[in-house]
Each structure stands twice: as C-alpha cells, then as structure tokens.
Amino acid sequence: MNETLLFSPLRIRDVELKNRIVVPPMLQYVAERGFPTPWHITNAGKFAAGGAGLVIVESTKVEHRGCGTVGDLGIWDDKFIAPLRDIASFIKSNGAAAGIQLGHTGRKGKARRPWEGDGTLSAQELAAVDDVDGWDLIGPSALAFGNGYFTPRALERHEIPDAIDAWGKAAARADQAGFDVVELHAAHGYLIHSFLSPEANQRTDDYGGSEANRMRFAIEVAESVRANWPAPKPLFVRLSIEDEAGWGPAENARLVRILKTKGVDVIDCSTGGLNSKVPNFFRLNEYGYQVQFADYIRREADIMTMAVGLIIHGDQAEEILQDKKADLVAVGREFIHNPNWAMDAAQKLGVDPTFSTVPPQMGYWLEKRARRGFGGNPSTWQKGIASDS
Numbered sequence: 001m002n003e004t005l006l007f008s009p010l011r012i013r014d015v016e017l018k019n020r021i022v023v024p025p026m027l028q029y030v031a032e033r034g035f036p037t038p039w040h041i042t043n044a045g046k047f048a049a050g051g052a053g054l055v056i057v058e059s060t061k062v063e064h065r066g067c068g069t070v071g072d073l074g075i076w077d078d079k080f081i082a083p084l085r086d087i088a089s090f091i092k093s094n095g096a097a098a099g100i101q102l103g104h105t106g107r108k109g110k111a112r113r114p115w116e117g118d119g120t121l122s123a124q125e126l127a128a129v130d131d132v133d134g135w136d137l138i139g140p141s142a143l144a145f146g147n148g149y150f151t152p153r154a155l156e157r158h159e160i161p162d163a164i165d166a167w168g169k170a171a172a173r174a175d176q177a178g179f180d181v182v183e184l185h186a187a188h189g190y191l192i193h194s195f196l197s198p199e200a201n202q203r204t205d206d207y208g209g210s211e212a213n214r215m216r217f218a219i220e221v222a223e224s225v226r227a228n229w230p231a232p233k234p235l236f237v238r239l240s241i242e243d244e245a246g247w248g249p250a251e252n253a254r255l256v257r258i259l260k261t262k263g264v265d266v267i268d269c270s271t272g273g274l275n276s277k278v279p280n281f282f283r284l285n286e287y288g289y290q291v292q293f294a295d296y297i298r299r300e301a302d303i304m305t306m307a308v309g310l311i312i313h314g315d316q317a318e319e320i321l322q323d324k325k326a327d328l329v330a331v332g333r334e335f336i337h338n339p340n341w342a343m344d345a346a347q348k349l350g351v352d353p354t355f356s357t358v359p360p361q362m363g364y365w366l367e368k369r370a371r372r373g374f375g376g377n378p379s380t381w382q383k384g385i386a387s388d389s
C-alpha cells in the first residue's frame with residue numbers, strides 16, 4: 001500500500017492517518033435543534049467505510065446564534081457531546097480518523113437550504129423554524145453580506161472575549177466526544193473570515209482597521225482552541241486563500257505564519273464566500289482549481305496543507321501529492337458520487353489487491369470477485385457492458 005503517497009500513512013502529532021484522503025466538511029441540513037440524526041452517522045460512516053483516512057464532520061456551530069440555516073449541527077452545549085460521540089466512534093470503528101469542523105455563520109445566517117433557492121429565509125419560513133429564537137446574526141460590523149441579506153449586529157467590544165471563548169469550549173466538547181481532529185472554519189465569509197476582511201470588518205477598535213487588528217479574532221480563537229484541545233491532537237484551519245474582496249494569498253500567508261506558532265498544524269485551502277459576488281476563479285470550474293493555493297501556502301508559510309476542490313480521480317490526487325503541492329487531498333462531492341472513492345482509487349492505482357482499504361465485510365467479497373475475474377471492470381470504470389472505456 002505504500003507505493004503511492006496517496007495511500008501512505010501520515011502522522012500529525014499523535015494521530016496517524018492511514019492514508020492522505022480526507023472527506024471535507026459538508027453540511028447536511030438535517031440536524032434537529034442542533035442534534036444529529038441517524039443520517040449523520042450513516043453519511044460519515046459510509047465515507048469512513050469507503051476507505052478515507054479522515055472524515056471531517058460538517059460545520060458544527062459553536063454558538064446557538066451562529067446557526068446558518070435549518071438543520072445545522074450544534075456543539076454549543078454539553079448536551080451535544082453524547083450524540084456527537086456516536087458519530088466519532090462510528091467513523092473510527094470503520095477505519096478512519098474522525099474530524100469535526102467548528103463553525104459560526106456570523107452575518108450569513110438565516111439562509112435558505114441551497115436546494116430551496118438563494119438568499120435568506122422569508123418571514124413565513126423563519127416562523128416555521130422551531131429554534132429560530134436562538135439565532136442572532138452577528139458580525140464585526142453592521143454590514144450585510146449582500147443585497148437582500150439581513151444586516152448583522154456588530155459585536156460589542158465587551159462581547160468579543162465570550163465569542164472567542166465559545167470556540168475553546170466547543171473544542172473541549174469535541175475532545176470529550178472522541179474526535180481526533182478539529183478544523184476551524186475561518187473561510188467562506190463566515191464569522192472568522194468576516195473579521196479578516198476589510199470589506200466586512202470596519203471596526204475602529206483593536207479588532208478592526210490594521211491587518212494585525214483584523215487578524216486578532218482568528219488568532220485568539222486559535223489560541224482558545226489550542227488551550228482546550230489536547231496537544232497530541234491535530235488542529236486544522238480552513239481559510240479562503242483568495243476571496244477577491246481584499247483578503248488574498250499574501251495576507252493569508254502572513255496569518256498562517258502566526259497561526260503556526262499557535263499550534264495550528266494543517267491549512268485547508270479553500271476560496272471565496274466573503275460577499276455575494278461570484279469570484280472570477282470560481283468560473284475556472286476545472287480540475288483542482290484551488291490546488292494552486294494549497295501549493296502557495298505550503299511554500300510561503302512552511303506548513304502542511306490540504307488541497308480541495310474538484311479533485312476527482314485517484315491519479316490526479318496522487319500527482320498533487322507527488323508534486324508536493326499539498327500534504328492531504330480532500331474529496332467532497334466526488335465522495336458523494338462514490339462513497340467508496342478511496343477503495344476505487346486504490347484499485348485503479350493498483351495498490352490494494354486484497355481490498356484492505358475497506359472493512360473486511362466489504363473487502364472479502366470484492367477481492368474474491370476480482371481474483372476470479374468476470375471479464376470486465378467495476379461500474380465506476382466503464383460506461384457499460386459493451387464498453388471498456
């Protein structure tokens with residue numbers, strides 16, 4: 001299994017990932033008053049059973065008021081520890097490390113679920129949300145995300161320490177729930193990113209204005225989390241390396257050099273989301289469109305990075321690692337398409353004849369079928385019975 005980088009283990013602090021394949025956080029919008037449902041276990045579990053080295057549970061809200069929309073998962077109270085533990089242990093029992101993304105929607109809250117249309121929930125839709133009274137849009141400044149979006153309340157200076165503390169408390173709960181990896185969501189225009197951006201943050205106190213002041217919230221969140229997250233466990237941060245709104249690669253590299261000194265181990269390199277304009281680079285809807293940013297941050301800040309965004313094929317993922325553009329590859333929507341993506345990639349790369357990537361209750365039968373041969377390839381390899389392309 002070690003002939004490829006993709007399937008070689010990676011040790012980060014005291015956690016050993018069995019391979020470099022990560023399922024990134026993906027919101028499911030089906031939690032009930034912040035509590036997970038059987039879907040969350042099924043969803044994370046199938047990716048783990050499909051051979052990923054690390055499965056990161058979706059953006060889970062560190063404060064009740066930080067909920068973005070209907071069905072957000074919560075970690076703002078101890079009552080969530082036990083149900084989240086069920087998810088973490090099921091992921092681990094299927095051979096993957098268990099990660100969780102900590103998030104806070106900030107000014108982008110009260111949004112529709114994506115398949116229900118763009119923009120915010122109507123008054124009627126909001127009235128139907130049973131815990132909406134706990135939601136409260138906050139941001140660094142009272143500036144809306146875009147036309148038609150709600151205007152957040154600017155956090156008062158005296159409220160900021162508690163807002164930071166919420167992240168540390170959430171990390172402690174993630175530890176108690178048995179997660180191996182925590183990722184901070186500091187991308188996509190949500191609360192932490194909005195503090196970084198001069199477009200969203202127009203404060204005049206020590207959390208706004210200069211670049212150092214705008215970085216302060218993110219850095220203090222990382223400090224609070226590190227103080228509450230055991231030293232043997234890795235800490236990831238997801239950043240929008242280019243947001244086309246004043247917070248770009250050079251700014252991020254400067255931030256990451258500081259985050260590294262605070263105990264951050266991996267930067268998950270995403271893009272965009274600060275405002276409702278469609279960034280130019282998203283129009284580059286092509287294979288690996290964000291890999292360049294993982295490469296840049298890795299070189300500029302000398303830190304491990306994770307590449308994400310239209311990484312579709314195993315050989316593509318392997319090339320990213322061989323070219324030293326990233327240390328981990330995250331495969332999101334393609335894992336939705338094929339929850340056994342890692343197993344499939346191992347077969348295509350020819351590194352796992354015994355199907356050891358997946359639990360034996362799966363691998364045993366597939367190895368036996370492959371050994372006997374049936375004159376073709378699995379359904380993920382060819383278009384139909386008459387085609388081998």
Ligand SMILES: Cc1cc2nc3c(=O)[nH]c(=O)nc-3n(C[C@H](O)[C@H](O)[C@H](O)COP(=O)(O)O)c2cc1C
Nearest residue numbers: 024025026027058059308309310311331332333334
């Ligand atoms: C259904 C769905 C939900 C997502 N939820 C999150 C999330 O909770 N946190 C986050 O940082 N990104 C989220 N993303 C972005 C993904 O983590 C990933 O960065 C993006 O889909 C690009 O990777 P891909 O091309 O492999 O899917 C979500 C994406 C999808 C498709």
